[in-house]
Amino acid sequence: MVQLSGEKWEGSLHFNETSKARGRVNSYSWYFQSKNNSWLVEIAEDQDVEPNELPLVGYGCGGWLYECSNEVNLPDVEVDFIKFIKIKLPFVFQLFDQGRLTYLPAVSCPCSD
Numbered sequence: 119m120v121q122l123s124g125e126k127w128e129g130s131l132h133f134n135e136t137s138k139a140r141g142r143v144n145s146y147s148w149y150f151q152s153k154n155n156s157w158l159v160e161i162a163e164d165q166d167v168e169p170n171e172l173p174l175v176g177y178g179c180g181g182w183l184y185e186c187s188n189e190v191n192l193p194d195v196e197v198d199f200i201k202f203i204k205i206k207l208p209f210v211f212q213l214f215d216q217g218r219l220t221y222l223p224a225v226s227c228p229c230s231d
Contacts, residue, residue, distance in 0.1 A: 136152060143214065147169040148211075160182065
Protein backbone atom coordinates (compact mmCIF):
# COMPACT_ATOMS: atom_id res chain seq x y z
CA MET A 119 0.00 0.00 0.00
CA VAL A 120 1.22 3.49 -0.88
CA GLN A 121 -0.13 6.60 0.85
CA LEU A 122 -1.09 9.45 -1.50
CA SER A 123 -1.97 13.06 -0.74
CA GLY A 124 -2.25 16.47 -2.29
CA GLU A 125 -4.06 19.74 -1.80
CA LYS A 126 -7.56 18.93 -0.42
CA TRP A 127 -7.22 15.16 -1.00
CA GLU A 128 -5.70 12.00 0.44
CA GLY A 129 -5.86 8.27 -0.13
CA SER A 130 -4.03 5.00 -0.55
CA LEU A 131 -2.99 2.95 -3.58
CA HIS A 132 -3.08 -0.87 -3.70
CA PHE A 133 -1.42 -3.01 -6.37
CA ASN A 134 -2.73 -6.33 -7.68
CA GLU A 135 -4.22 -7.47 -11.00
CA THR A 136 -5.89 -4.06 -11.16
CA SER A 137 -4.42 -1.07 -9.40
CA LYS A 138 -6.92 0.56 -7.06
CA ALA A 139 -6.79 3.66 -4.92
CA ARG A 140 -9.37 5.16 -2.57
CA GLY A 141 -9.62 8.22 -0.43
CA ARG A 142 -11.32 11.57 0.10
CA VAL A 143 -11.36 14.82 -1.84
CA ASN A 144 -13.11 17.81 -0.23
CA SER A 145 -14.99 15.37 2.10
CA TYR A 146 -16.24 13.24 -0.85
CA SER A 147 -15.10 9.63 -1.23
CA TRP A 148 -13.23 8.76 -4.41
CA TYR A 149 -12.14 5.55 -6.11
CA PHE A 150 -9.48 5.01 -8.80
CA GLN A 151 -9.07 1.84 -10.83
CA SER A 152 -6.78 0.96 -13.71
CA LYS A 153 -6.82 -2.11 -15.86
CA ASN A 154 -5.11 -2.82 -19.18
CA ASN A 155 -4.88 0.56 -20.94
CA SER A 156 -7.75 2.31 -19.18
CA TRP A 157 -8.37 4.03 -15.88
CA LEU A 158 -11.24 5.77 -14.13
CA VAL A 159 -11.97 7.90 -11.11
CA GLU A 160 -15.38 8.08 -9.48
CA ILE A 161 -16.45 10.45 -6.72
CA ALA A 162 -19.55 9.67 -4.66
CA GLU A 163 -22.10 12.47 -4.23
CA ASP A 164 -23.20 11.21 -0.80
CA GLN A 165 -20.55 12.37 1.67
CA ASP A 166 -21.60 9.58 4.08
CA VAL A 167 -20.32 6.92 1.65
CA GLU A 168 -16.96 5.61 2.84
CA PRO A 169 -14.07 5.17 0.35
CA ASN A 170 -14.02 1.39 0.94
CA GLU A 171 -17.69 1.18 -0.16
CA LEU A 172 -16.85 2.29 -3.72
CA PRO A 173 -17.31 1.59 -6.62
CA LEU A 174 -21.00 2.54 -6.47
CA VAL A 175 -21.43 5.61 -8.68
CA GLY A 176 -24.28 5.16 -11.11
CA TYR A 177 -25.59 2.10 -9.27
CA GLY A 178 -25.80 2.53 -5.50
CA CYS A 179 -25.37 6.29 -5.44
CA GLY A 180 -25.05 9.30 -7.68
CA GLY A 181 -21.72 10.90 -8.32
CA TRP A 182 -19.11 12.00 -10.81
CA LEU A 183 -17.02 9.95 -13.20
CA TYR A 184 -13.85 10.50 -15.21
CA GLU A 185 -12.82 7.73 -17.61
CA CYS A 186 -9.80 7.39 -19.84
CA SER A 187 -9.72 4.27 -21.97
CA ASN A 188 -7.45 2.93 -24.68
CA GLU A 189 -5.60 6.24 -24.91
CA VAL A 190 -2.65 5.55 -22.66
CA ASN A 191 -0.08 2.92 -21.95
CA LEU A 192 -0.18 2.56 -18.21
CA PRO A 193 3.22 2.18 -16.56
CA ASP A 194 4.12 -1.40 -15.60
CA VAL A 195 6.68 -0.50 -12.95
CA GLU A 196 5.20 0.47 -9.57
CA VAL A 197 7.45 3.52 -9.16
CA ASP A 198 6.41 4.85 -12.58
CA PHE A 199 2.75 4.08 -11.84
CA ILE A 200 2.93 6.06 -8.60
CA LYS A 201 4.31 9.04 -10.55
CA PHE A 202 1.52 8.60 -13.11
CA ILE A 203 -1.26 8.56 -10.50
CA LYS A 204 0.23 11.55 -8.65
CA ILE A 205 -0.17 13.54 -11.88
CA LYS A 206 -3.59 12.23 -12.96
CA LEU A 207 -5.47 12.40 -9.64
CA PRO A 208 -4.86 16.14 -9.04
CA PHE A 209 -5.93 16.78 -12.66
CA VAL A 210 -9.23 14.92 -12.12
CA PHE A 211 -9.81 16.57 -8.74
CA GLN A 212 -9.26 19.99 -10.33
CA LEU A 213 -11.95 19.15 -12.92
CA PHE A 214 -14.21 18.08 -10.03
CA ASP A 215 -13.66 21.41 -8.24
CA GLN A 216 -14.52 23.22 -11.47
CA GLY A 217 -17.75 21.21 -11.95
CA ARG A 218 -16.45 19.67 -15.19
CA LEU A 219 -16.87 15.94 -14.47
CA THR A 220 -19.71 13.84 -15.86
CA TYR A 221 -22.48 13.36 -13.28
CA LEU A 222 -24.17 9.95 -13.07
CA PRO A 223 -27.42 9.68 -11.10
CA ALA A 224 -28.12 6.55 -9.10
CA VAL A 225 -29.98 3.94 -11.10
CA SER A 226 -32.96 2.40 -9.38
CA CYS A 227 -34.23 -1.01 -10.35
CA PRO A 228 -37.95 -1.73 -9.88
CA CYS A 229 -37.14 -5.42 -9.46
CA SER A 230 -35.31 -4.65 -6.20
CA ASP A 231 -38.30 -2.91 -4.59
